[in-house]
Amino acid sequence: MKAPKRLQSLIDEGLIDSVVRQLMSGKEANVYVVRCGDDTRCAKIYKEATHRSFRQAVDYTENRKVKNTRQARAMAKGTRYGRQAQEAAWQSADVDALYRLAAAGVRVPRPHNFHDGVLLMELVTDEHGDAAPRLNDVAFTAEEARAHHASLITEVVRMLCAGVVHGDLSEFNILLGADGPVVIDLPQAVDAAGNNHASRMLLRDVANLRGFFGQFAPELLATEFGAEIWDLYQRGLLNPQTPLSGLFERKRDIVDLDSVLREIDDARAEDAARRLRMQTAH
Numbered sequence: 001m002k003a004p005k006r007l008q009s010l011i012d013e014g015l016i017d018s019v020v021r022q023l024m025s026g027k028e029a030n031v032y033v034v035r036c037g038d039d040t041r042c043a044k045i046y047k048e049a050t051h052r053s054f055r056q057a058v059d060y061t062e063n064r065k066v067k068n069t070r071q072a073r074a075m076a077k078g079t080r081y082g083r084q085a086q087e088a089a090w091q092s093a094d095v096d097a098l099y100r101l102a103a104a105g106v107r108v109p110r111p112h113n114f115h116d117g118v119l120l121m122e123l124v125t126d127e128h129g130d131a132a133p134r135l136n137d138v139a140f141t142a143e144e145a146r147a148h149h150a151s152l153i154t155e156v157v158r159m160l161c162a163g164v165v166h167g168d169l170s171e172f173n174i175l176l177g178a179d180g181p182v183v184i185d186l187p188q189a190v191d192a193a194g195n196n197h198a199s200r201m202l203l204r205d206v207a208n209l210r211g212f213f214g215q216f217a218p219e220l221l222a223t224e225f226g227a228e229i230w231d232l233y234q235r236g237l238l239n240p241q242t243p244l245s246g247l248f249e250r251k252r253d254i255v256d257l258d259s260v261l262r263e264i265d266d267a268r269a270e271d272a273a274r275r276l277r278m279q280t281a282h
Contacts, residue, residue: 145216
């Protein structure tokens with residue numbers, strides 16, 4: 001097929017030989033299957049992220065570093081330069097998290113290059129060599145659901161031990177590769193130690209996994225892996241080999257009503273977004 005304009009510079013630089021086909025078109029990016037010598041890879045072309053709400057952006061970008069104070073002021077004021085800087089920072093977060101997690105042994109697509117707003121990375125394939133499907137497009141037996149859930153809980157722990165919380169983990173951004181689930185889409189990843197919302201995001205990530213796989217293995221719906229993982233992390237007792245039970249007894253403290261109401265609002269927003277993605281997917 002004819003190369004999209006955004007990929008032409010990578011062809012000119014010799015990073016890509018040809019464009020095979022478009023793999024996916026989403027709100028955040030378009031993804032293409034490309035040939036690089038003897039290898040088949042994918043190229044993720046980022047779009048402007050105008051769909052994100054201000055509150056979400058603040059939650060995800062809290063404590064993210066910017067190049068200088070001028071850039072920080074422009075981003076805060078929402079000037080044209082500031083919006084460009086914010087978009088560049090958003091893309092950089094995805095790329096940085098991908099390299100960081102790949103180095104930590106997390107099951108993510110292997111990154112190869114980032115050039116002119118295009119991320120060149122491994123094409124995750126299924127057992128037939130075709131592009132791997134997202135989890136939401138696959139039905140599982142109870143045994144498969146338990147196995148994949150356990151595998152992804154391990155990946156959540158491995159990410160957290162690398163200092164990263166995905167922030168938007170669900171069946172829509174996990175691929176089912178030939179040798180198991182692979183986590184994708186990391187622009188909203190946050191620093192576990194430097195973001196005050198990290199614990200809430202991790203709990204939501206794990207709850208999304210529980211809700212999805214619980215459709216196939218209902219006993220998973222009674223687990224509390226998120227709270228257990230975060231408690232161990234806070235106490236400095238978490239590593240990728242830490243045995244987990246899925247059980248957690250919460251302390252009976254005074255209820256913070258504002259936090260509870262915010263959790264409810266977030267859950268409603270997440271459910272609405274999930275339903276919209278399902279409608280769009282079908």
